[in-house]
Amino acid sequence: MDLRGARILVPGATGEIGSALAARLHALGARTALAGRDREALTRVSTACEHAPARTFDAWDADSCAKTVDWAAAELGGLDGVVVCVGVAAFGPAGEVEDAVSEHLMAVNALAPMAFLRAAGDRLPEGGVLAAVTGIVAEAAPARMADYAAAKAALATWLTSVRRERRRQGVTVLEINLPHMDTGFAGRAVVGQAPPLPRGLPVSEAVDVIVRALREGARRVCPGSGAALEVVR
Template structure:
């Protein structure tokens, strides 16, 4: 393995890979030697990022639609010659306490954040099982563990579900060479987070409660993701990894 290329030869699919944590991860994984498949609802952004990286491909993918996910995974496996890893970054947020949130908003959040994670992993698993030492990394949130926001019941429930799903995958496939771990970021400065605050009405005291006293940059999450997808985390599965500036330590 070349120095700084701990992911050489790895083939990794990223859902929600064209922006925020997904895009930062795509750049980091590519720099560390991985071939990357960027699947995103924004096909143009995915294609531009793939062109920038070089050792990457892109596809349009709506993670709420089984057929769209299956097609994106099949294309990635075909173009990359298989899959060794999958990273699930697609996510949305909607504001609302339980008595305020519409069923439509609740359903849309669960569909993207939780069902979308399930569909991506389910479609990728036949390819992961055919590879050696494959790895699943899901993106949860500090909201998987504590009530970090004040009015995001759907988001909190979906991200808690991602933790449970990840643990189930870890236990169910441990004897078949597939590891699964969940990264739970704190407050990260992404377009999704900014839209949630500015357009969706999400309110939070999480930054004020974070001991490091700031939002994270997406690149800081990308470093943790690269570790979890690499052989350096070979004895980790079913783990919930927080990168939250100390928020859940309180």
Template sequence: MNASTARTRRGRRRPISRVAGKRILITGAARGIGAALARQLHAHGAHVALLGIEESLLAQVAADCGDAPWRYCDVGDPAQVQRVVNSLTAELGGLDAVVCNAGIARQLALLGGDPSVLEETLAVNVLGVYYTLRAVGPHLAHDNGYVLIISSLAAAIHLPLAGAYSASKAAVEALGDTLRIELRHTGAKVGMAYFAELDTEMTSRGFGTEAARSILGRSTVSGLAPLGPAIDACERALARRSRRIVSPYWVSLVLWCRPLAQRLVDYSLRDGVAGGLEIARTEPTAFTTEQPSRTPRMRGLA
């Protein structure tokens, strides 16, 4: 069975829904999920528009997508997001879907760590999603409109040193659930993507640290999953306007038994955390994407 066909109950093949002709805006499109998805959607006939902050990488992705329209955009700046979204939507001639993918990660020891890590993570991963949703809302509030928010398994399962990232992904999960209800009367739909540790720079640069290895005994909890199936899942979601997608497949099982899974994590990591936290408090790390300067919005953490 190939990507363009599926087998019916009687064994015949039928076409899968296509993304050809859809006008899709992707945030954080310079690398990782955003870049791979943009290239695949373009290859399958979609019209994509891209935004991000890594201009040289973004320009290359746009060139690979048939000189797709793109803009520099800091999603943590609401005025900039509004301006760029309106401009790119006009170039596309309308909008059928948005993929809220822009995000950053950095380890943080909640006690004794740098509070600016949490502030910056929320500014991009939560406020950035909100500003994007606010800007695209008027363009997507129609029968074919669709919002795909890239959350994470980290929204449901919380690990030491990943508190800032987990909090941000749980927050966008809540935003997505709320928006789904608020958009229902327009005919637009909202989907949520839950991915485990994918083979991207987000995983390796964000949490492939000495402190994490000290706690986990290795670089990742579940091992790196290939990026390809996650990109295929995103494409299917955009074609079908799906409510939920996961990758790898077992993520759906973990989501189904969240409380038990969290208890298992708590139990399995009961030893060795103290040493890892000590390392994290002094280990030099950086965000997965260097961020522009912006006015702090979480004054209590500044």
């Protein structure tokens, strides 16, 4: 994808990764539409992106996600890509995680991203990109993270299937499988306390690789053999 002039919706633009990515895309000449939960933070990110169009949405409401896609397409005159950066963590033994918390994790980490990308799929031209952040927990399935890992794994599986469906349309489906990041994300868990974690990857490094993956039409960003992220085409 040529990012200059590309029309890209970034749900989750108020988070550490989403806001940094939105700013980088804007700096590279993309036309961004921003979506997030926190209206005040969304205004700050929009201002930093020269008043890019911005809208709040409710991850609990799949219809709200779909309508945000409609809004972004109207604001930008179409869409070339959607990069979903929403997510929330929880920690604790599976037997102690309440059903309401499990439902919340599935809604935010899986169902909301699916709703965004499903609504955008038929709007994208050849060369367009559907992308979402999953996480290494989807593969590692650590103890005391069962519901969080299951939600991320559900999204990863969905992206794999959709990638096969969209291949003939020339639309790239990118899974952004990130390791622990230096964002304070684990400290904002809806329940529980994170276990001791290694030093997180800097957000700027992740954004560098995500931008490269978007440009190259890659199918995955994932941890490589060393500390660096790798782009898989």
